[in-house]
Amino acid sequence: MGLVKTKGFDLNMCIDYLRDNNELIIVKRKVDPKFEVAGIASRYEGKKPVLFQNIKGAGFSVFTGLYWNRQTLAGIFGTTTAELSGLIRNAVMQWQKEPIEPVVVNAAPAPANEVIMAEPDLSLLPVPTHFTEDGGPYFLSSVVIARDPDTGIHNASVNRLMVTGSKRLTMLMDMGRHLRDYYERAEARGEPLQITINNGVDPAVHIASLVPAATVPIHKNELGIASELLGRPLELLRSQSVEVEGIANSQFIIEGKILPNEREPEGPCAEVAGYYAVRANRYVVEVTAITHRKDAAFHTILPGKEVYNSAGLMGEASVCALVQSQVPEVLNIHFPHGGCGFYQAVVQLEKKGEGSQKNAILATFAAFPSLRIVIAIDSDVDIYNHEDVMWAISTRLDPDRGIVTIKDARGHELNPMTKNGVGTKIGIDATAPYPKPYGFRRARAANVSLDKLRLPIL
Ligand SMILES: Cc1cc2nc3c(=O)[nH]c(=O)nc-3n(C[C@H](O)[C@H](O)[C@H](O)COP(=O)(O)O)c2cc1C
Numbered sequence: 001m002g003l004v005k006t007k008g009f010d011l012n013m014c015i016d017y018l019r020d021n022n023e024l025i026i027v028k029r030k031v032d033p034k035f036e037v038a039g040i041a042s043r044y045e046g047k048k049p050v051l052f053q054n055i056k057g058a059g060f061s062v063f064t065g066l067y068w069n070r071q072t073l074a075g076i077f078g079t080t081t082a083e084l085s086g087l088i089r090n091a092v093m094q095w096q097k098e099p100i101e102p103v104v105v106n107a108a109p110a111p112a113n114e115v116i117m118a119e120p121d122l123s124l125l126p127v128p129t130h131f132t133e134d135g136g137p138y139f140l141s142s143v144v145i146a147r148d149p150d151t152g153i154h155n156a157s158v159n160r161l162m163v164t165g166s167k168r169l170t171m172l173m174d175m176g177r178h179l180r181d182y183y184e185r186a187e188a189r190g191e192p193l194q195i196t197i198n199n200g201v202d203p204a205v206h207i208a209s210l211v212p213a214a215t216v217p218i219h220k221n222e223l224g225i226a227s228e229l230l231g232r233p234l235e236l237l238r239s240q241s242v243e244v245e246g247i248a249n250s251q252f253i254i255e256g257k258i259l260p261n262e263r264e265p266e267g268p269c270a271e272v273a274g275y276y277a278v279r280a281n282r283y284v285v286e287v288t289a290i291t292h293r294k295d296a297a298f299h300t301i302l303p304g305k306e307v308y309n310s311a312g313l314m315g316e317a318s319v320c321a322l323v324q325s326q327v328p329e330v331l332n333i334h335f336p337h338g339g340c341g342f343y344q345a346v347v348q349l350e351k352k353g354e355g356s357q358k359n360a361i362l363a364t365f366a367a368f369p370s371l372r373i374v375i376a377i378d379s380d381v382d383i384y385n386h387e388d389v390m391w392a393i394s395t396r397l398d399p400d401r402g403i404v405t406i407k408d409a410r411g412h413e414l415n416p417m418t419k420n421g422v423g424t425k426i427g428i429d430a431t432a433p434y435p436k437p438y439g440f441r442r443a444r445a446a447n448v449s450l451d452k453l454r455l456p457i458l
């Protein structure tokens, strides 16, 4: 069934589960949140999550690494790595048919409200400065919740926020994001946009807040997808100082407002593609209240594999449903780490005739504009194994006919090979000809049960 479907599921339960299964690195000695937390954590990147129990200058622990390998996440969801994106895809499709709306709980105090700071002060929180050229301490994993200034519908998204004062943050809202749209309509009226910044949410909420806009239009509340993954309505709580709710089981909730007509410097910050974003004037948040759990663990994400998986899992799950509706031969789609989780897609299909692999490539580009490279493979290639995908390219690509280039298409402005987001995309057909000639049959060993022979399974 998986831990996620357990009643009262939260980040603390994930930490306990990891500790009980010997899947957690516990750092007991005192560690500086400036550079040292990320410096230590990066040594375990992609392996086991890390809990820092003793943070210099703060009474809280720091937890990271929950999203940097899919095995950890699959264990929490009670599934396998190969089935994980299908599980998310099904939750999104079920939510589209019959959403389970979140509920506001009235029982006080909800976990995230156990302690209400008399005077909100961000300097009391163990916010790490991650990479060596980062402009300051950063919230990188927190879920920002806001309400549409016209319709009141909730939006959830992950946004980076840099601490600039005891009650002040600067934040990034990219073009085209729903949150930016909400803010621009509030700002046009000279009004602030009230928000809650929810740190340390459970993986169902994290995933829901990252569903791409192509799957969740602005008039729908993506938090319902978290309810779907949890198997019951997600619980929200009323805030102390703003008219927008927070996630009841968060570790910390920072309440505040994004100020109209104010811009202050934010950055540099290590971004998803592994480069630094330059320091520039960006949006300003004034903090109005901070609440937290008694035993709160501050949650952070390390730029790198954690972000690749966060973006990649949601991207591939949403795109696969869209592409399959257009090209039914498509079996699966994966956004690998080598593409930062959203610049590259591998599309696996069972060709029923020649040519559908090209349609699958075009449909995938159309479904997710950030993509730069789409590789089509057959069902006998392991979509999650990049070595196998390279094998398909090496033995099945005809460079004369199998490469599609699309010049000057819209992509992602953070990619340094685009000009303001516009650049060339390539599709690679690494599928064998149809029908498959004998020369393209894969050599396979017989499937012998090692269990029966009492041999170790590695
Ligand atoms: C770790 C991480 C950090 C992110 N930081 C930002 C950010 O600073 N600004 C932004 O616009 N999007 C950021 N994103 C992407 C958005 O959270 C994501 O596209 C979301 O689906 C946007 O939702 P919305 O369109 O409903 O606002 C980040 C994603 C991840 C995984």
Ligand SMILES: [Mn+2]
Binding pocket: 155, 156, 178, 179, 213, 216, 217, 218, 222
């Ligand atoms: Mn949205």
